[in-house]
Amino acid sequence: MIASVKSRQRIIDHGEVFTPAKLVNDMLDLVSHECERIDSRFLEPACGDGNFLAEVLRRKLINVDKKNARNRDKWERDAVLSVCSLYGIDLLADNIVACRDRLLRVVAEAHAARFNIPLPEDAVRAAAYILSKNVVQGDALTLRTSGDRPIVFPEWSPVNGTMLKRRDFAYDHLLETAHVSNMPLFSDSGKDVYVPRTVRDFPPCHYLRVPDAEAVHERP
Numbered sequence: 320m321i322a323s324v325k326s327r328q329r330i331i332d333h334g335e336v337f338t339p340a341k342l343v344n345d346m347l348d349l350v351s352h353e354c355e356r357i358d359s360r361f362l363e364p365a366c367g368d369g370n371f372l373a374e375v376l377r378r379k380l381i382n383v384d385k386k387n388a389r390n391r392d393k394w395e396r397d398a399v400l401s402v403c404s405l406y407g408i409d410l411l412a413d414n415i416v417a418c419r420d421r422l423l424r425v426v427a428e429a430h431a432a433r434f435n436i437p438l439p440e441d442a443v444r445a446a447a448y449i450l451s452k453n454v455v456q457g458d459a460l461t462l463r464t465s466g467d468r469p470i471v472f473p474e475w476s477p478v479n480g481t482m483l484k485r486r487d488f489a490y491d492h493l494l495e496t497a498h499v500s501n502m503p504l505f506s507d508s509g510k511d512v513y514v515p516r517t518v519r520d521f522p523p524c525h526y527l528r529v530p531d532a533e534a535v536h537e538r539p
């Protein structure tokens with residue numbers, strides 16, 4: 320199996336070896352149903368430039384396409400919701416930039432292929448903002464940022480069609496407490512699960528307005 324690399328030094332310093340596309344696809348085929356579900360959440364720790372996230376997004380957008388081939392508004396909303404479901408962490412700043420750009424490009428290309436026009440500016444802006452929150456520079460082993468603060472991820476939940484509810488969570492206690500680290504992250508059988516620390520809670524807003532909601536929220 321051949322894996323691609325950027326430089327020998329980056330392999331030595333950061334173990335930066337990228338997973339080949341065939342292996343990414345084989346692994347995602349094991350959870351193919353989840354890859355198609357628009358709201359099914361994925362975290363790629365040590366995401367590099369997003370080999371897994373980009374393929375999950377591509378698969379979600381095939382489903383978005385099937386559901387909304389004739390409705391551009393709904394296609395764009397579901398595409399932004401697909402972006403909301405993807406999370407990444409990497410140590411290296413250039414990988415984070417590359418990952419965000421790549422995911423945005425996956426949406427733009429799927430949109431152009433379906434509708435023959437560019438993704439509208441307000442959808443680009445919303446998706447880019449969401450990616451700036453969901454794909455972050457930090458250490459996936461400590462769940463802390465490069466500035467040594469706890470990594471905070473927003474949970475984006477659709478409300479009433481075009482609205483999004485945002486709640487921010489920190490996960491640092493997951494690693495600090497033996498009791499907590501023994502608990503499952505989710506359960507279908509009613510067991511106690513690990514509940515991350517809520518950091519901020521935003522009122523619902525239109526999905527295209529999420530970049531503005533933060534500024535409104537912070538106003539004194």
Ligand SMILES: C[S@@+](CC[C@H](N)C(=O)[O-])C[C@H]1O[C@@H](n2cnc3c(N)ncnc32)[C@H](O)[C@@H]1O
Nearest residue numbers: 333335336337338365366367370409410458459
């Ligand atoms: C083996 S590559 C994998 C990249 C991608 N997930 C893939 O499968 O192609 C490893 C990546 O992990 C990053 N990395 C290494 N240690 C890390 C850590 N503790 N936290 C976050 N990222 C890390 C490196 O910067 C590099 O981009």
